[in-house]
């Protein structure tokens with residue numbers, strides 16, 4: 001293994017995943033879902049805690065692993081999570097309920113994210129986390145920037161994979177890299193790609 005692989009493996013092993021999240025991870029894998037890694041989850045918790053997030057949107061609920069990590073960081077937050085697979089939402093609902101997060105705190109919206117997002121209120125959220133179909137990542141970032149308040153954060157899972165074309169076509173990868181260049185060159189926008197998981201892009205709306 002290279003030193004980079006070693007450091008990634010160490011960062012993943014460093015995380016002690018709470019039991020309820022480990023259970024959600026188990027369910028995810030049974031359903032064929034690829035949940036965020038423990039290191040990504042722990043970073044999501046840290047980000048939502050540092051923002052003291054009260055309103056969070058997640059694109060790609062899965063069976064609730066990333067949602068539970070986000071809520072671990074901000075247990076007071078309301079989470080709105082979108083997924084187009086009803087089976088995933090059934091499993092996620094069970095995981096959220098067992099973790100003590102009832103219907104009033106978790107809004108699960110079933111449907112294609114690109115159909116749902118235009119109906120959501122602008123500048124109303126503290127944090128938008130994107131972890132769904134890679135080919136729509138750019139449109140999700142555009143929606144994310146519209147939906148977060150000033151000082152709010154947009155976070156994109158698997159960003160390095162999107163940029164190098166690991167999970168998208170070469171054309172989409174090139175468009176994603178252009179978007180990263182544009183973000184990097186926009187005055188006032190703070191952004192970083194942490195190496196957690198397959199790269200976690202984090203940016204703050206000025």
Ligand SMILES: C[S@@+](CC[C@H](N)C(=O)[O-])C[C@H]1O[C@@H](n2cnc3c(N)ncnc32)[C@H](O)[C@@H]1O
Nearest residue numbers: 035036060062065066083084085112113132133
């Ligand atoms: C990688 S999984 C999400 C894992 C989840 N974030 C976690 O860590 O547990 C991607 C999810 O996005 C959903 N998805 C894929 N395409 C979608 C779309 N166009 N609209 C809404 N959800 C979509 C899938 O059903 C799947 O549950």
